Amino acid sequence: MKQSFLWGGSISAHQCEGAYNEGGKGPSIMDYVGVGSKDKIRQVYSHIEEGVVYPNHTGIDFYHRYKEDIALFAEMGFTALRISIDWSRIYPQGDDVVPNQEGLNFYHKVIDELIKYDIEPIVTLYHFEIPIHIVHQYQSWYNRQTIDLFVRYCQTVMKSLKGKVKRWITFNEMNHIDLDSPYSDTFTYILTGLRCSQFNDKKEFEARVSYHISLANAKVVKMAHEIDSSNQVGCVFGITPFYPKTCHPLDVMKAFEDSHKDLYQLDAMTKGEYPKYKLKEYQKLEINLDIRSEDINDFQEGTIDFIGVNYYCSEVSSFDDSGEKAMFGGYFNPYLEETKWGISIDPIGLRYVLNMLDRYYHLPILITENGIGLNEKVEDGYIHDLSRIDYLKKHINELNKAIEEDSVNCIGYLVWGPIDLVSATTGEMKKRYGFIYVDKDDEGKGTYKRIKKDSFYWFKDFLSQQKRSHK
Numbered sequence: 001m002k003q004s005f006l007w008g009g010s011i012s013a014h015q016c017e018g019a020y021n022e023g024g025k026g027p028s029i030m031d032y033v034g035v036g037s038k039d040k041i042r043q044v045y046s047h048i049e050e051g052v053v054y055p056n057h058t059g060i061d062f063y064h065r066y067k068e069d070i071a072l073f074a075e076m077g078f079t080a081l082r083i084s085i086d087w088s089r090i091y092p093q094g095d096d097v098v099p100n101q102e103g104l105n106f107y108h109k110v111i112d113e114l115i116k117y118d119i120e121p122i123v124t125l126y127h128f129e130i131p132i133h134i135v136h137q138y139q140s141w142y143n144r145q146t147i148d149l150f151v152r153y154c155q156t157v158m159k160s161l162k163g164k165v166k167r168w169i170t171f172n173e174m175n176h177i178d179l180d181s182p183y184s185d186t187f188t189y190i191l192t193g194l195r196c197s198q199f200n201d202k203k204e205f206e207a208r209v210s211y212h213i214s215l216a217n218a219k220v221v222k223m224a225h226e227i228d229s230s231n232q233v234g235c236v237f238g239i240t241p242f243y244p245k246t247c248h249p250l251d252v253m254k255a256f257e258d259s260h261k262d263l264y265q266l267d268a269m270t271k272g273e274y275p276k277y278k279l280k281e282y283q284k285l286e287i288n289l290d291i292r293s294e295d296i297n298d299f300q301e302g303t304i305d306f307i308g309v310n311y312y313c314s315e316v317s318s319f320d321d322s323g324e325k326a327m328f329g330g331y332f333n334p335y336l337e338e339t340k341w342g343i344s345i346d347p348i349g350l351r352y353v354l355n356m357l358d359r360y361y362h363l364p365i366l367i368t369e370n371g372i373g374l375n376e377k378v379e380d381g382y383i384h385d386l387s388r389i390d391y392l393k394k395h396i397n398e399l400n401k402a403i404e405e406d407s408v409n410c411i412g413y414l415v416w417g418p419i420d421l422v423s424a425t426t427g428e429m430k431k432r433y434g435f436i437y438v439d440k441d442d443e444g445k446g447t448y449k450r451i452k453k454d455s456f457y458w459f460k461d462f463l464s465q466q467k468r469s470h471k
């Protein structure tokens, strides 16, 4: 592993910060969502109702405790932390005339704190934090006008943080605008504030959102390079490899199509044009997109510098469309174990994904998320999360093979949720990912005290060995 290899973690604003109505922040889509579970979809409310628990309102109180948390990340030896900026802290309504300086100041303070410890801040500009006003007034990413609002917000942030941040990420996992999953409605809400079930023509909804975010990505990449030529901009994809259930050619074809659902936006962001095969598909479905001549230049000039990949699991594809579906619309793999939340554990899948991306796209790859959600209890002040250690060891082992044996150009590994935080899909606290336990439960009760788990000491030790091997 090169000395410059980034080791650290990834968090997002809406899952950590809390302080949902402080510092001039406006309401954003995740402020309206309650707590769910594996079998109970999170309810979306049209108003903030008395007596309902909204887990994102308090998050893990990172807004007030970021110094303590960053000190813990530094103690483990992190060299990078991926955070997200909440659009609704910068432009509370999304279309306000001037930005909210208090919001910008908050992110300056967080980033200064990271820099103080030599932790590189990697900033995601959109991790599901769109102001609700943009959803109500403009229909979110379904409307082309949202692109301009997003570009303006990114410009404000990039100019303000110029010189402090070098690696930016436009979007997190917009490829999950996927209509085949049992969670489609939840996913589309989390990504856009709109549920696909609201739309008669769901395919048209998917096509418009994907086109608009791909174009927005291109415009922001181009602008970022103009603002500072040393800016590196990537986009994050949640990549789930789909394995054919059998060697029947139809299963193989289905696996290809399922895997490609995660990749066509990536094609749009790396190849200088919106994929022709997708435009053809839209044409066949009689979907008319508002495509303008200037878009051609934007796609050409705004290709990303690196690929961010969130890797959690693999699934199985079969042309025989029956049986219980897993989270991303495929089937469960009898050869793999699953977590309590039905996510398969497949370290080899990580090597597969890294090789596939490396050979198709020839761009540096940053693993922006990988981790395991476990329901953990404190026992006499300790959390013995041995299965997390085992999970991470096995994934890092496959990562090593990808780099050392397969020559994959991977530039870093960031663990999702280095500190327990609110689950995106279920809103639970008990789906814990962290090296650091946070004393808060699903009802929002607890002291918010931070406790180091066994994995904290393991990762700290692992990172100091990495450092020593470069001396």
Ligand code: BG6
Pocket: 012, 015, 172, 173, 238, 310, 369, 373, 416, 422, 423, 424, 425, 426, 431
């Ligand atoms: C990723 C998202 O898809 O998965 C994170 O980028 C999310 O925001 C993570 O938290 C894990 O999913 P969940 O639903 O367990 O929080």
